[in-house]
Every structure is written in structure tokens, then in C-alpha cells.
Amino acid sequence: MQTLLNNALVTEYFRLDSVVAVLAVGESPGTLARSRHGCKQLAIADSIVLDPAALAAPEICAGARVLNPVADLVPSDRSSLAEALIGAGLETRLLDGELGRWLGTPHYGGSDLLRNGLHGFAIEIPHELEWEALHGWLNAGTQTNGDLMYRTKGAVRIAGVDGPVIINGVQHVYQPPQRLPEVEVERSRLLFITANLDRAAVEDSLRIDLPQFQRLSEARAARHTRAASDPSIPL
Template sequence: MSLFESDKSAERFPVSLITGFLGSGKTTLLNRVLRDDAMKDSAVIINEYGEVGLDHLLVERVDGEVAVLASGCICCTIRSDLEETLRTLLVRRDRSEVPPFRRILVETTGLADPAPIVQLLLNNPLVSHFLRLDTVVTTVDAVNASHQLDRQYEAVKQVALADRLLITKRDLVNNIDALELRLNRLNPGARIESVMHGEIDPAQLFGAGLIDPEKKTVDVRRWLNEQAFAGSCEAAHEHGHHGHDASIDSFMLAFDQPLDWMAVSQWLARLRSTRGEDLLRVKGILNLRGEPTPVVVHGVHHVFHPPVALAQWPDADRRSRIVFITRGLGRQEVLALWQAGRAAA
């Protein structure tokens, strides 16, 4: 019997976060996505201080706070805090006070740090029992991104935490090769695409979580984006750095032999206690001694989701693999903490 809770992600509502710096096209993207037939059973939460509202899509107010969009989706604003808004929305769905929905999209303000929202979904039992983090989407303004990434750490962090990076305003820039290279250096695990006026198939945009809810299957390689980390990430850093980029590092550690959970737990605890602010995102699948199936870990800064055991190994690869996106914290320092812990054991 496993010591860990079994994974119930497929039973929880997926929540996708849409972030991006000021004027990068988040609302344009949302407007387009919500018109897609595949997204009719969505709820969207927007910050009331957002740059542009979705009012032109509203056809009916439910109670002054929740509105039904022309597409059939429902929309509400964050009146107090996100946790309360999410819980209220779920209660009202259960009571049939709002149209049923199967997913939630959250749009942040342009200056928002996405980490607290990710942490809420990972480790707040009042929320994570019902909801799961699906995808972090970050819009990147092709015209202004270089300037923003040089001067605004919020823009850098939005890129570093993303599962999907969407380059907007592509038609206004002749060449985006340098921008794509820079984004890949900041976050080699994110898929990068260019979009025009928010035109993108939602099926290509969302669904970056570990569990595919439609197929009820596990896709570890997609979740970790292992292909992006197949080679040494340091190679991507040889091209030089810009502004805040110099402090961001991304790498994957792989272990061929099964690991001891106590050693792993203590290692991650030391990382969180000593360098938690510099752990931008950690995702891993572990082969642990005594566990018949893989155990998944996922964290942002000091906050980690309770480790869960998958129902089975998704393929023949039994290696433990952990992806780190860090600030001022390199591969060698992370490995040194691991080795120090093993030596002390």
C-alpha cells in the first residue's frame, strides 16, 4: 500500500491562469477563446482592476457580480480575494444558481505576480480539494517585450512560470527570432507560439496538466516537457543575458536508481527553507523505494502540493526526473544540497 494520497486530478475542475505584462493582449486572447464552441462551459474570473473588461460580451447579469456571456460562459470579478471568489463560484454551481461549467480561467492584471495564485491552487485545501492547476498561459508583447524584460522583474517571472508562451502583435515586428531565443532561455519547458488577434485553438492552449481529463491518462513527458530539457540547459545560456535574465536558470535532474523518500523530502525541505524565494517552479516525478507507482511533486517558492501517487507508470521510463526553474540558484548548488544530505544520512 502506498504511503501517499492517490492522484484525483481528473476529478477536479481544471483552472488555467492567463497572465502577461500590461498591454500584452490577455483580454484580446480571452475574448477570442471564449467565443470558441469548445469553451462554452467555462467560467472566467477577471480582476476588477483589469485593463480592459469583457463587458461587450455580457448579455445578462445574474446578481450584479456574475454575468452570462453571449458565448454561454459565465464571468465574475474578484471582489475580495481569489480564494473566496473560487469557493463562492463552486457553491453557486452546485446550487444551480449559475450555468454549469467544467473549467475556470483566471485573468490577472498586467503587474501581477502569478506565483500566489499557483500556490493557492497547489496547497490550499479549501480550494485544491475541488480544483487543480491546469495551465499557466503568458502573453508576450512582441513590440515591447525586450524593454519590459530588461526592466520589469514581474514580466520575467510571468514568463518563467508559464506552461505556454504566446507572442502577440507579431504583425508589428519583422523578426522575433531574438525574442523567441530569449524566452526559450528563460523557460525552456514552455511551448512558444505566435498568435494574431488572439486566434488560437483552445485545445492547443490549455491542457498542460499532468492528467488528460478527456483520456484519463498521465502524460509525464508533456507535463515536464522533458524534450526541452533533454540536453544541457546551460547550452542555452551561452548566448548571453539581458537584464533580469541573468538570474534565471532552468534545468532537469534525473536519477536512474529509486530514491529514498525521506532523503528527497529533507532535501526539498532544505531548499524551501533556505532558498524558497528562488524556487520559481519545481515539477517532478519520482521513483521511490517501496512505492509501486510514481509519486508526483509540484511546488512554487515555499509552497508544494502534497505528494500524490499515480495509479501506474505511464511508460517504461522509471527514472526520477525533477525540473527546476530558479532565480540565482544553479544546478550545482541544488545538487550539492542533495549530496550533503546523503552524506549526513
């Protein structure tokens, strides 16, 4: 996935819609518990495709649900498989009025430990944010902990912008932010799937680091204002 999303020839014509994982009957609960890579793939997926034997095994479905409580479980022998997988993405969720489901509502509010060192948690922010400050915070987090931040989703209320701004990222790569002026949200919601990075660490970073990026943004804006009246002032 990272290879595709980092390829300019691909991203010029395509954007990330949804993440699909495949779970076969050979992937027993014990196998999943021992495989961080397998757990990661299930945890970040929007849809999980199961072969008929896996779908008929309650313990396998339950294991998938522990890792991902909101993904669609799709039978591999479904006649309209491609349609079902495409329908799990953001665009279809918006058409169906299911932005909250894409963001994992009402899940990810309790204990954030999923399995095998993976964490899944959502953080809600009641006040509007400044885009430049949030963008700086996300970039810093990606540079510092990109290998640990497997999936990031968000619908964020930005000051001066109608409707939320959608954030959709996989590790180091983020899709261009998408504005939804026709949608109303009461508060921002950020959903993280991470490795060895828990809710408390991210909440602390939001509390401590985000205001610093806000101050940098304000200082930069002030310099631009002064430079507009005095060209001798360096930016």
C-alpha cells in the same frame, strides 16, 4: 499565484494544472532583458500566449524560447484558446503520453543560465529514493531557498511504490504528490527554475544533504520499531 495556492478555500476545490504567461508586442527583447519579473513569468510557464504582433516578431519568439524551450507558444486570437491552455497541463500530457515533455526532456541538460540571473536545469537520479528523505529535503530547500525556487517539477522513483511520484511546486507551495502506477520511468528527473541558484548548488545539496535526511528517516523508523515492542521508549 502564491496568493491563490495558499488560500485553503481555493485549494480545497482546485489544484495547479499549468502556468500561463502572456507576452505582448510591447515586451521587446530589451524590455524582457531588463525585467526579472517578466523573465520569471515566461521561464516557469507551461504555455505562453502571444498577441498576433508578438507572434510575428521572430526576435520576441526567440527571446521567449531562450527563457523557456518547452512551453507552448499560443496565439491569443486562436479560436480554441481555453482548450489549448488547459491542454498544457500535466493531466493532458499524461493522457497524450508526454510526461517527458512536461519535465522538459530533452532540454535543460546543458548550461543552466537562462537570462537575468535565472537558471533552468534538470537533474536525473538513476536509483530509487526514499520518500520521507526526499520530502524532508524538499521541505528544507523550500524553507531555506523558497524565494529563489520559482518552479519545481519532478517524476521520482520511490522505493516500494509502483510508478513515479509526481512533484509539482511553485516557490513555497507544492501540490499533493501524485502517484502514477501505470507509468514507467527508468530514472528520476527533477526540473528546477531558480534565481541565483545554479545546478552545482542543488547537486551538492542532493549529494550532501539528502543522505542526512535518509539517516534521520531510518533513525525515526528504528525508534518506532523499538517503541512498538516497548511503550516506555519515547518517539
